[in-house]
Amino acid sequence: MSIINKLIEIETEPKINIYNITPQIQNFITSTSIKNGQVLVFSQHTTTALSINENEVRLLEDIKVFLQKLAPESDSYLHNDLHLRDVPEDEPINAHSHLMAMMLTTSEIIPIVDGKLALGTWQSVLFFELDGPRQRTVFVQISGE
Numbered sequence: 001m002s003i004i005n006k007l008i009e010i011e012t013e014p015k016i017n018i019y020n021i022t023p024q025i026q027n028f029i030t031s032t033s034i035k036n037g038q039v040l041v042f043s044q045h046t047t048t049a050l051s052i053n054e055n056e057v058r059l060l061e062d063i064k065v066f067l068q069k070l071a072p073e074s075d076s077y078l079h080n081d082l083h084l085r086d087v088p089e090d091e092p093i094n095a096h097s098h099l100m101a102m103m104l105t106t107s108e109i110i111p112i113v114d115g116k117l118a119l120g121t122w123q124s125v126l127f128f129e130l131d132g133p134r135q136r137t138v139f140v141q142i143s144g145e
Contacts, residue, residue, distance in 0.1 A: 003142070005139065006140045008021060008028075011133070012134050013132050017132055022117065022124045025041060029117065035115045040109050040143075042138065043106045043107070043139075044138070045134075045137070047098055048128055049100070049130065050125065050138075052119070052124070053123070055124035079094075079095035097131035100130045112142065
C-alpha cells in the first residue's frame with residue numbers, strides 16, 4: 001500500500017466563504033498511480049472546516065446564513081476579550097468563527113474507486129473559510145494501491 005501526501009493552498013476572501021476543492025483533490029489522485037483506496041482531507045486551522053455537500057450557489061448562501069445565526073459575530077464572547085489574553089498584535093476578534101467551525105468538521109475520508117473519488121452525484125468536498133481573508137492549508141493524504 002502506498003501513502004502520498006499533498007498540501008492544497010487556498011487564498012480566501014473576507015468573512016465566511018465556501019470553496020469547492022473537489023477538482024484539486026481529484027487532480028491529485030489522478031497524478032498518482034493509486035486506483036483504489038481512500039483519501040483523507042484535513043483542514044489545518046481552527047476557524048475553517050470541511051463538509052461533503054451540494055455545491056449549489058443558493059444552498060451555499062443558505063449555509064452561510066445558517067452558520068451566522070448559530071454564532072453571530074455581534075454577540076459577546078469571552079475569547080474576544082483580547083486585553084485579557086496574551087495574543088499577537090494582529091489577533092482578530094473571531095470567537096464566532098471558532099464556534100461555527102465546531103459545528104462542522106475538520107476532516108473527511110472519501111473512498112477512491114478506479115482512480116476516482118467515490119462521491120455521489122451531487123456531492124462535492126467543500127472547504128469553509130469562517131474568518132477570512134487568510135492563506136489556508138488543507139492536508140490531503142491518499143492511501144491505497
